[in-house]
Amino acid sequence: MELCDRSASELTVMLRKREVSSREITESVLKRIDEKEETINAYITTTGEIALRQADLADSRFREGKSVPLLNGIPIAIKDLLCTHGIRTTCGSKILNDFVPTYNATAVERILGDGAVLIGKTNMDEFAMGSSTENSAFGPTRNPVNTECVPGGSSGGSAAAVAAGETILAIGSDTGGSIRLPSAYCGVAGIKPTYGRVSRYGLVSYASSLDQVGALGRTAEDCAMLLNVICGHDRLDTTSADIEKPDFRESLNKGIKGLKIGLPREYFVEGMDEPVKAEIMHAISLLEKNGADIVDISLPHAKYAISTYYLIATAEASSNLARYDGVKYGFRSEDGVSDLLDMYEATRSEGFGKEVKRRIMLGTYVLSAGYYDAYYLKAQEARTLIKEDFERSFEQVDCMVTPVSPCLPFKLGEKMADPLQMYLVDIYTVSINLSGLPGMSINCGMVDGLPVGLQIIGKPFDEEMVLRVGHAYEQMTGSV
Amino acid sequence: MDYDVIICFETHVELKTETKLFCDCLVKYDASPNRNICPVCTGQPGALPVLNKKAVEYSIRAGLALNCTINRHSRFARKNYFYPDLPKGYQISQYEMPFCENGCLEITGDDGQPYSVGIKRIHLEEDAGKLVHSSDSFEESEYSLVDYNRSSVPLLEIVADHERNPLRSIQEARSYLEKIRQILKYIEISDCMLEKGQFRCDVNISIRQKGSREFGNRAEIKNMASFRFMMDALEYEIKRQSEILESGGQIDQETRLFDEQKKITLPMRSKEDAPDYRYFPDPDLVDVKIDQDFVTDIERSMPELPDQKQNRLMADYDIREEDALILTRDREVSDYFAACASLCKDTKKLSHWIIKELFKLLNQSSLLIEKCPVSPQHFSRLVNLISKEEITETIGRTVLEEMFKTGANPDDIIAEKGLKPIQDPDILERVLDEVMAENPDVVDQIKVGETKPIDFLIGQIMRKTRGKANPKKARELIENKLV
Numbered sequence: 024m025e026l027c028d029r030s031a032s033e034l035t036v037m038l039r040k041r042e043v044s045s046r047e048i049t050e051s052v053l054k055r056i057d058e059k060e061e062t063i064n065a066y067i068t069t070t071g072e073i074a075l076r077q078a079d080l081a082d083s084r085f086r087e088g089k090s091v092p093l094l095n096g097i098p099i100a101i102k103d104l105l106c107t108h109g110i111r112t113t114c115g116s117k118i119l120n121d122f123v124p125t126y127n128a129t130a131v132e133r134i135l136g137d138g139a140v141l142i143g144k145t146n147m148d149e150f151a152m153g154s155s156t157e158n159s160a161f162g163p164t165r166n167p168v169n170t171e172c173v174p175g176g177s178s179g180g181s182a183a184a185v186a187a188g189e190t191i192l193a194i195g196s197d198t199g200g201s202i203r204l205p206s207a208y209c210g211v212a213g214i215k216p217t218y219g220r221v222s223r224y225g226l227v228s229y230a231s232s233l234d235q236v237g238a239l240g241r242t243a244e245d246c247a248m249l250l251n252v253i254c255g256h257d258r259l260d261t262t263s264a265d266i267e268k269p270d271f272r273e274s275l276n277k278g279i280k281g282l283k284i285g286l287p288r289e290y291f292v293e294g295m296d297e298p299v300k301a302e303i304m305h306a307i308s309l310l311e312k313n314g315a316d317i318v319d320i321s322l323p324h325a326k327y328a329i330s331t332y333y334l335i336a337t338a339e340a341s342s343n344l345a346r347y348d349g350v351k352y353g354f355r356s357e358d359g360v361s362d363l364l365d366m367y368e369a370t371r372s373e374g375f376g377k378e379v380k381r382r383i384m385l386g387t388y389v390l391s392a393g394y395y396d397a398y399y400l401k402a403q404e405a406r407t408l409i410k411e412d413f414e415r416s417f418e419q420v421d422c423m424v425t426p427v428s429p430c431l432p433f434k435l436g437e438k439m440a441d442p443l444q445m446y447l448v449d450i451y452t453v454s455i456n457l458s459g460l461p462g463m464s465i466n467c468g469m470v471d472g473l474p475v476g477l478q479i480i481g482k483p484f485d486e487e488m489v490l491r492v493g494h495a496y497e498q499m500t501g502s503v
Numbered sequence: 504m505d506y507d508v509i510i511c512f513e514t515h516v517e518l519k520t521e522t523k524l525f526c527d528c529l530v531k532y533d534a535s536p537n538r539n540i541c542p543v544c545t546g547q548p549g550a551l552p553v554l555n556k557k558a559v560e561y562s563i564r565a566g567l568a569l570n571c572t573i574n575r576h577s578r579f580a581r582k583n584y585f586y587p588d589l590p591k592g593y594q595i596s597q598y599e600m601p602f603c604e605n606g607c608l609e610i611t612g613d614d615g616q617p618y619s620v621g622i623k624r625i626h627l628e629e630d631a632g633k634l635v636h637s638s639d640s641f642e643e644s645e646y647s648l649v650d651y652n653r654s655s656v657p658l659l660e661i662v663a664d665h666e667r668n669p670l671r672s673i674q675e676a677r678s679y680l681e682k683i684r685q686i687l688k689y690i691e692i693s694d695c696m697l698e699k700g701q702f703r704c705d706v707n708i709s710i711r712q713k714g715s716r717e718f719g720n721r722a723e724i725k726n727m728a729s730f731r732f733m734m735d736a737l738e739y740e741i742k743r744q745s746e747i748l749e750s751g752g753q754i755d756q757e758t759r760l761f762d763e764q765k766k767i768t769l770p771m772r773s774k775e776d777a778p779d780y781r782y783f784p785d786p787d788l789v790d791v792k793i794d795q796d797f798v799t800d801i802e803r804s805m806p807e808l809p810d811q812k813q814n815r816l817m818a819d820y821d822i823r824e825e826d827a828l829i830l831t832r833d834r835e836v837s838d839y840f841a842a843c844a845s846l847c848k849d850t851k852k853l854s855h856w857i858i859k860e861l862f863k864l865l866n867q868s869s870l871l872i873e874k875c876p877v878s879p880q881h882f883s884r885l886v887n888l889i890s891k892e893e894i895t896e897t898i899g900r901t902v903l904e905e906m907f908k909t910g911a912n913p914d915d916i917i918a919e920k921g922l923k924p925i926q927d928p929d930i931l932e933r934v935l936d937e938v939m940a941e942n943p944d945v946v947d948q949i950k951v952g953e954t955k956p957i958d959f960l961i962g963q964i965m966r967k968t969r970g971k972a973n974p975k976k977a978r979e980l981i982e983n984k985l986v
Contacts, residue, residue: 106549119548126542128549225549231786260551261789339786342581345592346546350649367585390583390781399783 026051027188030241031097031248034191038085038096045085045096048191049078049140052098055188056142062170065184067103067113067161069143074098077140084138094252095138100190102181103144104151105131105236106225110141114227115149115159115177118347118354118374128225129260130194130236130253137252142190145180149376150344151201151229153177154448155438158378163435168210168474172432175208175448177201181239182209192249193239198229199332200427200452202237206464207427207476212493213239214246217484218459219264221250222257228343230336231262233456243465243493247271250486266484274487275494280314282492285420289325290451295429298470303426306467306477306496310424313499318420322412325454327405329446332453334389334402341386347374381442410458417482422492425451427464427476451478461486465493467500505713506745510676510706510737511665511721514683515658516693517630517701518561524629524657525552525595532699536635536650544655546590551787554579558657559602559791561692562627563801565659566603568690568808569622569683573798577602577791579627582780587649588632596660598782601626602793608686609810610678613671620679621664630656659692665707665721673737680704680730685809689834697729704733709754710744719744720756724768727761736761740768812837820850829858835872842879849890856886860900864907876910877903885913897970898922925971928980931964934972935980938963949985957981 026034026048037043053071060066081096106112106124108131113119127135135141148158156164156179164179166172167187174183178195182205185193195202197215206213214237221236228234238249251272256265286307291300311317349355349370356369375383389398416423428448438445455462460480467477477496481489523530526543542550566573580598603625612618632654636644661683663669670676684695684702695702709721722740727733744754758777759768807815809831816827816837831837840857847853861882865872885906889899894917905916917923925931938960939946945956957978964977 106547112548114548122548124542124547124549126547126550223549224551227548228787259553261553262551262787338783342583342593342781342783345583345585346548346590348585348587348592350587351545351590352547363587387781390783392779392781395781395783 025055025188027055027191029191031094031191031245032242034097035093035248041085045078045081045140046075048096049074049098049142052142052188052190059167059187059189062165063167063183063187063189064162064164065145065180065187065189066100066143067115067146067159067180068111070110070141071143073110074140074142077138081138081140092137092252093248094134094192096140098140098142098191099134099249100142100145100181100184100193101131102147102178102193102195104147104196104227104229105194106227107131107141107144110144112144112227113161114151115147115161116347116375116379117160118370119352120160120354122353124225126225128236129222129257131225133253133255134194134249139192139252142184145178145184145193145195147180148177148201149379150227150340151177151196151198151234152340152378152382154200154204154445155433155435156180156183156205157435157439158376160376165435166209166432168208169432169472171434172473173208173435175205175428175432177205178213178239179205179209182206182211182213185209185211185239185241191240192245194236194249194253195239196226196234196236197456198233198235198336199456200449202239203427203452203462203464203476203478204448206239207466207478208432208474210466210469210474210476211239211241212243212246212463212465212497213237214250214463214486214489215455215461216250216254216486217264217461218456219262220254220461220484220486222255222260222263224257224259224263228339230339231343232339233332233336235456243463243490243497244272244275246463246493247275247490250490264484269487271487271490274491277491278314279310279492279495281316282314282422283316283318283420284310284492285318285320285416285423287320287322287325287416287423287425289322290425294447294450295426296431299426299429299431299475302468302470302475303424303477307424309499310492310496313495320416320420320423322409322416322454324405324408324412328409328454328457329450331402331405331409332449332457333385333446334398335406335457337382337386338389338399338402339386341383341390344375344379344383347371349374378442406457409454413454413458413460413480422482422485422488423480424492425478425480427451427478431470431473431475455480459483461489463489463493465496467496506710506741506748507713507715508671508741509665509709509711509718510670510673511663511708512661512670512676512679513663513705513707514661514680515703516661516687516695518558518657518659518692519694520555520557520561520657522555522557523655524555524558524627525655528655530656531652534652536648536652538652540651540654544590545651546592552595552785554788554791555657558627559793560797560801561657562602562625562659563793563798564690564692564805565661565687566606566625567798567802567805568686569603569606569608569625569661571603571606571622571625573603573793574600575793576600577793579785579788579791580782581785582628582782584778584780586631587647588634588654590632590651590654594629594631595785595788596628597626602791607668608679608682610675610682613674618675619668620670620675621667623662623664623667625659625661628658628660630654630658673734673741676706676737677730677734680733682809685832689806689809691806706733706737708737708740708744710741710748712748719748719754722754722756722768723758724761725758725771728763732761732763735766736768739766743768806834809834816840820844820854822851822854826854826858830854833872839872839875839879843883843886846880846883847886849886852890853883853886856882856889856899860903864904876908877906878910881906881910881912888913888917892973892975894922894924895965895970895974897965898924901970922971924973925968928976931972931976931980934964934967935960935977935984938967946985949981
């Protein structure tokens with residue numbers, strides 16, 4: 024096995040035993056990028072030179088023999104939605120094609136402070152709007168498992184990079200499933216923490232009340248490692264939670280014996296592809312065999328999740344994306360522009376892609392005078408009901424499991440013509456964002472050579488439980 | 504026809520916090536362009552706002568001073584519109600759940616009676632940046648530059664109520680603005696300098712025929728840079744609206760701009776064109792919970808307000824209402840008075856000397872009392888010398904001028920300039936003898952019982968002694984000698 028295919032947890036041990044150097048790991052990753060990137064297109068920007076410099080620094084820290092931080096020398100890719108000081112950050116959009124931030128996102132600052140090696144900025148659906156990473160101004164990313172297929176989205180570049188050995192760990196963001204779906208489709212592990220667990224400072228906003236930074240890796244343990252570093256209160260984000268942060272690796276091995284795991288009945292009634300369902304049911308029986316107590320639960324308002332999500336997310340997006348106006352930074356259209364209004368229109372018409380414009384228009388409509396009550400306020404009410412469903416159910420269970428996606432990874436172009444079909448891919452993931460809960464995707468098998476993801480959902484700020492169940496599942500299937 | 508007028512202000516006040524509303528950048532007006540900016544106040548992708556607690560404290564101070572209810576639960580909202588000086592494409596403001604609601608401000612009404620003007624709400628929001636055009640007018644400009652130093656400076660909006668005790672005349676409007684400005688300066692939340700844009704107003708005005716119940720449509724007027732212009736705009740608008748009504752027309756609900764040169768208002772946009780700001784709660788900021796302790800602490804630290812102060816000055820120092828009103832107009836003046844009063848017996852004379860003499864000197868050199876070169880210690884010493892009749896008022900004025908120039912204490916100036924009054928009765932008598940010798944006719948008149956010429960002789964003595972004689976003593980002397 025090449026170094027770039029190993030898990031972060033293995034590599035941290037090897038590094039500490041001085042069996043490998045960070046430079047060797049980094050070179051292995053960069054070599055893989057050279058081999059695969061032309062097909063996969065996981066990155067918008069690679070930062071090989073910076074990576075090697077950081078790797079050498081990391082190695083010198085090992086040589087000095089002092090205690091080094093956990094991620095010292097580990098290559099990490101960052102979704103191009105998080106600001107990196109001095110390194111362009113495009114959000115997958117033409118409108119930010121040349122945008123170079125003057126500051127680091129808090130999550131980026133934290134991994135760099137921990138000695139991580141920055142490999143590059145990963146491809147994504149423009150402004151995180153999409154489920155396939157096809158909505159990128161820099162071309163689609165292909166699924167390393169089957170390059171005919173999409174990697175899922177919007178953090179498709181991050182998931183594909185982990186799956187292809189083009190990085191060891193990756194940071195993504197998840198607004199309605201954007202970490203979990205690509206993790207499922209690429210067969211890697213990915214966690215969306217509780218809203219407020221990781222600072223959003225420097226994460227370019229799509230829908231502020233739903234966006235959350237999270238971790239992708241080869242295993243639940245890898246995710247736990249990365250989450251350990253990026254999480255925690257940040258005074259620059261007032262929505263970040265000021266609560267104690269545990270060591271997420273400590274409880275990984277507690278097992279699942281006696282745990283009550285809920286199955287939301289509404290998720291299993293219709294719309295799920297049969298082969299996917301079979302894999303999920305198989306995974307559930309495996310959990311049960313290993314001592315978990317499977318409990319039937321009900322989330323009666325689940326059916327409102329998709330519409331609620333698309334009302335709230337688009338409303339917030341329409342306002343969040345107003346700053347891309349050609350005035351201060353980024354793309355500005357000047358062709359045949361005669362006045363300010365012209366400039367705004369031309370810049371935004373040419374700078375944004377189709378899906379982004381669709382959502383801005385939807386969101387603008389949702390917030391408009393006369394429609395606000397019927398759409399935005401109604402959606403907020405529905406959001407509360409959805410959240411209350413989970414609160415009630417969590418009185419009975421320790422966590423829940425569901426599929427991540429109702430279908431297998433689909434072919435490139437297959438759903439591009441039908442946005443509604445594309446939106447439905449997120450049917451099992453958006454509720455978790457609406458409720459602010461932690462959720463993760465773990466690979467639970469293959470159908471026709473394509474991965475199926477199992478979603479584990481936890482109580483607020485109980486990522487420990489989610490990771491613990493994910494880790495246990497990996498152990499029992501020997502998938503690691 | 505006679506009309507009732509209803510005037511309603513929306514006043515924007517820049518708070519003098521050290522840093523901006525949502526970031527650590529300094530609030531500084533003299534900085535070079537784009538010096539005090541950061542990712543947050545220039546709307547960089549990914550930057551998030553963090554609320555400045557001081558600004559919340561100042562908002563509550565204003566709420567308490569204007570007798571508002573302080574909401575325990577408050578929220579920020581986004582007001583969405585595009586303009587180059589607005590870096591995020593929305594302004595963070597408050598919509599539902601502002602910090603303060605349902606207040607009032609007492610002014611003197613046109614009938615001379617106290618009138619409690621309704622305040623609807625006070626909310627906190629961020630200011631926009633500033634556009635600098637390449638030419639004097641926007642139309643002729645080839646390009647415009649944006650200065651974001653002012654972007655996200657905290658702005659307090661005080662909205663008067665147009666239903667509950669609204670302003671009824673231009674005179675009341677003026678009193679309202681002056682009083683609001685005075686109070687905000689007193690509680691030290693803003694310098695309220697109009698020329699620096701720290702105190703800006705939009706005004707709504709509508710009229711109705713006297714006796715009618717229904718008010719006409721309101722016109723909103725923007726762009727008035729001074730109190731004078733606001734009054735001009737109101738005057739024009741009342742005239743314009745009444746002319747429309749006289750000719751049987753209808754007032755349009757619209758926004759109008761004031762033209763400073765022509766002193767008229769011009770249509771800017773109609774009600775139909777009013778922008779839809781698509782307000783919604785800002786998801787980047789958590790709701791603000793204000794606990795009683797926080798409010799109580801602010802309440803305790805509140806300074807005395809002008810009305811209270813005026814009453815106290817009248818009661819404690821036995822000064823006239825008009826004087827108390829003048830002395831409390833600016834907090835700094837009242838502070839100066841209070842500092843002097845603790846060292847002065849004759850506070851009536853003190854107030855008189857501040858208002859008549861010190862103000863004159865301050866005005867001549869365009870100085871504010873904070874910059875007054877005469878310390879309260881020296882000033883009260885001077886007033887004491889005058890009230891003990893150790894020097895005359897005339898000499899007092901000369902001494903004050905010198906004090907104002909040099910900052911020296913009055914005793915030194917008197918000694919140095921030889922202004923010490925003549926105490927020795929022999930010297931005074933010698934001067935009187937000289938004066939009598941020079942004016943035998945006047946002496947005769949006095950001897951036959953006329954009293955008026957006595958003043959003339961006193962004047963002569965004062966002239967000869969260059970004011971150093973005590974006129975009272977001089978009178979006694981003349982009366983002893985001649986009457």
